[in-house]
Amino acid sequence: xxEVKDLHKAFGAVKAVDGxxxxxxxxxxxxxxxxxxxxxxxxxxxxxxxxxxxxxxxLVDGIDAAQDALAVRRLLGVLPDARxxxxxxxxxxxxxxxxxxxxxxxxxxxxxxxxLVKALEMEDFxxxxxxxxxxxQRVKTAIARALIHDPRNVILDExxxxxxxxxxxxxxxxxxxxxxEGRCVLFSSHIMQEVAALCDRIVVIANGRVVADxxxxxxxDQTGEANLEDAFVKIIGSEEGLAA
Amino acid sequence: xxMKTMEPIGRPRAFLTVFLKxxxxxxxxxxxxxxxxxxxxxxxxxxxxxxxxxxxxxxxxKAEKPLPVPVIGAEQAPNLMRALKAEGIVPKPxxxxxxxxxxxxxADVVLRISPDYASAWxxxxxxxxxxxxxxxxxxxxxxxxxxxxxxxxxAREQGAMRLVARGLSPSTAWPVVAAKRDQxxxxxxxxxxxxxxxxxxxxxxxxxxxxxxxxxxxxxxxRQSLEPLxxxxxxxxxxxxxxxxxxxTFATASLLISLLxxxxxxxxxxxxxxxxxxxxxxxxxxxxLVLMVPLIALLAALQSMVAAxxxxxxxxxxxxxxxxxxxxxxxxxxxxxxxxxxxxxYAVPLLGQHLGIMQLLRGDGVTLQQxxxxxxxxxxxxxxxxxxxxxxxxxxxxxxxx
Numbered sequence: 001x002x003e004v005k006d007l008h009k010a011f012g013a014v015k016a017v018d019g020x021x022x023x024x025x026x027x028x029x030x031x032x033x034x035x036x037x038x039x040x041x042x043x044x045x046x047x048x049x050x051x052x053x054x055x056x057x058x059l060v061d062g063i064d065a066a067q068d069a070l071a072v073r074r075l076l077g078v079l080p081d082a083r084x085x086x087x088x089x090x091x092x093x094x095x096x097x098x099x100x101x102x103x104x105x106x107x108x109x110x111x112x113x114x115x116l117v118k119a120l121e122m123e124d125f126x127x128x129x130x131x132x133x134x135x136x137q138r139v140k141t142a143i144a145r146a147l148i149h150d151p152r153n154v155i156l157d158e159x160x161x162x163x164x165x166x167x168x169x170x171x172x173x174x175x176x177x178x179x180x181e182g183r184c185v186l187f188s189s190h191i192m193q194e195v196a197a198l199c200d201r202i203v204v205i206a207n208g209r210v211v212a213d214x215x216x217x218x219x220x221d222q223t224g225e226a227n228l229e230d231a232f233v234k235i236i237g238s239e240e241g242l243a244a
Numbered sequence: 245x246x247m248k249t250m251e252p253i254g255r256p257r258a259f260l261t262v263f264l265k266x267x268x269x270x271x272x273x274x275x276x277x278x279x280x281x282x283x284x285x286x287x288x289x290x291x292x293x294x295x296x297x298x299x300x301x302x303x304x305x306k307a308e309k310p311l312p313v314p315v316i317g318a319e320q321a322p323n324l325m326r327a328l329k330a331e332g333i334v335p336k337p338x339x340x341x342x343x344x345x346x347x348x349x350x351a352d353v354v355l356r357i358s359p360d361y362a363s364a365w366x367x368x369x370x371x372x373x374x375x376x377x378x379x380x381x382x383x384x385x386x387x388x389x390x391x392x393x394x395x396x397x398x399a400r401e402q403g404a405m406r407l408v409a410r411g412l413s414p415s416t417a418w419p420v421v422a423a424k425r426d427q428x429x430x431x432x433x434x435x436x437x438x439x440x441x442x443x444x445x446x447x448x449x450x451x452x453x454x455x456x457x458x459x460x461x462x463x464x465x466x467r468q469s470l471e472p473l474x475x476x477x478x479x480x481x482x483x484x485x486x487x488x489x490x491x492x493t494f495a496t497a498s499l500l501i502s503l504l505x506x507x508x509x510x511x512x513x514x515x516x517x518x519x520x521x522x523x524x525x526x527x528x529x530x531x532x533l534v535l536m537v538p539l540i541a542l543l544a545a546l547q548s549m550v551a552a553x554x555x556x557x558x559x560x561x562x563x564x565x566x567x568x569x570x571x572x573x574x575x576x577x578x579x580x581x582x583x584x585x586x587x588x589x590y591a592v593p594l595l596g597q598h599l600g601i602m603q604l605l606r607g608d609g610v611t612l613q614q615x616x617x618x619x620x621x622x623x624x625x626x627x628x629x630x631x632x633x634x635x636x637x638x639x640x641x642x643x644x645x646x
Binding site for chain 1: 479
């Protein structure tokens with residue numbers, strides 16, 4: 001469960017995030033939808049304590065991120081916008097590194113890692129060094145290392161960015177799987193269809209503000225548009241930055 | 245996967261985890277390995293041995309070997325020719341254009357005996373012997389010195405004989421005799437030639453940790469792995485500490501290899517030809533290591549800090565190569581300006597190490613006070629450097645790749 005209350009963050013004169021509040025519940029997929037530059041990544045960065053908000057509060061399972069950042073990080077599995085791997089380490093070694101940073105015991109690391117390798121269908125490349133990995137292999141490795149500590153809350157920043165159709169499909173199924181396990185899944189996207197297909201709740205962000213926070217059906221009702229994409233355009237007030 | 249809530253597990257291993265991962269990863273990087281374990285530590289000893297061997301052997305070869313010297317007008321001065329031959333000079337037939345010949349390095353020196361030598365000699369008058377050489381040809385120095393010494397000695401002997409023949413004491417003509425008493429010990433003389441050595445050690449430490457330091461910030465940022473790394477429940481200072489420890493380990497390994505290499509090549513440096521002593525053995529190595537330890541930490545922090553300002557790997561590399569000139573400064577300054585060393589200088593990082601290592605090379609040893617100052621000064625600087633880097637590492641901007 002992630003609660004965000006009135007977050008503000010400015011870079012110089014630019015208000016990147018200007019009063020964002022929403023909730024992401026356990027056993028649900030919450031989509032953070034908005035055009036490029038709307039403030040999605042900055043919002044998520046404050047959630048996983050990479051940045052400190054100028055104002056506002058982040059609660060993860062009731063723990064205040066400002067009070068205990070390390071505890072919050074323990075409760076989160078994060079696939080950040082930057083998802084670089086260590087190219088001279090194998091996929092398995094990349095995963096193990098993060099597992100050890102989480103302080104997991106070695107036997108648990110092995111069983112968890114192999115479970116993830118299987119669930120993400122990484123068997124073919126898990127033993128290879130990550131240099132030269134395809135985009136899909138990279139994202140899978142990055143997701144595996146983000147989930148190695150079995151976090152209740154999962155944050156994914158534009159997870160399908162740069163993936164081909166098959167990889168995107170597999171990733172969506174994996175997110176459904178995470179939801180079925182009862183986790184709180186929060187992901188950002190600028191792709192309408194993706195959000196519509198996956199989400200239980202949609203939080204629409206534009207210019208650093210939440211402009212809608214509804215279920216997909218409610219969003220259609222609210223705008224009076226039968227098509228979600230038209231609804232989206234109506235809500236954010238422009239077609240700028242909207243990708244198909 | 246199950247969903248039972250995980251209790252946070254204590255993580256005393258964070259530092260060790262980062263350290264081991266950095267070491268493992270960098271041991272797989274050929275560029276790092278070559279820089280840290282081959283070029284960095286071995287370049288110095290190799291260059292030193294080669295340079296010294298070439299220069300020393302040349303000097304000595306010339307001093308001992310028969311030296312061919314073209315002589316113009318040899319038939320005028322058979323007595324001088326005998327003196328020259330007795331000292332290993334081989335008179336050669338005259339050449340047409342001696343000035344051009346020395347400039348073209350066909351001959352190191354050419355002797356020209358004036359045509360009226362024989363008649364002037366008989367009358368007891370002064371005669372002229374010209375030595376034609378080009379002092380811009382370093383090679384010629386030894387030959388010129390040798391020939392001119394022989395000629396002067398010959399002149400003095402003949403002068404003395406003439407005075408004796410006239411019933412005068414030779415001391416009439418030389419009322420003052422300058423006697424040279426060189427106080428330089430054999431080691432001190434060697435040390436002068438080895439004043440570049442401390443720089444080699446600093447260079448080695450620098451090269452050993454360089455690629456790791458770049459990787460620490462600029463590299464992580466460029467490959468976009470810093471943000472995921474910071475999303476782990478580990479305080480940033482622990483990550484930094486692990487990485488600094490890895491840099492220091494590589495730098496120390498470089499220094500050890502370098503010291504070992506100097507120990508191995510030491511006997512091949514022909515110092516005995518100059519009557520010098522140079523002890524690069526285990527005792528010397530151990531003392532250098534002690535002096536250098538705080539400098540290793542200081543350089544690791546400085547390198548990481550400089551690299552953190554760079555936006556990319558390449559940019560960091562450029563900054564660091566500029567930083568590489570800084571440790572050269574004391575060595576260059578001290579070798580060009582003969583400053584008398586004061587105790588306070590030992591407290592200045594880099595300068596202190598330079599002075600200390602020079603003292604060790606001279607065979608004078610370092611006093612406890614000097615060593616203490618050197619260690620304290622460098623340690624304090626290292627501490628400041630590490631804290632400054634840690635501060636920089638806390639900054640929000642550091643982690644953001646885009």
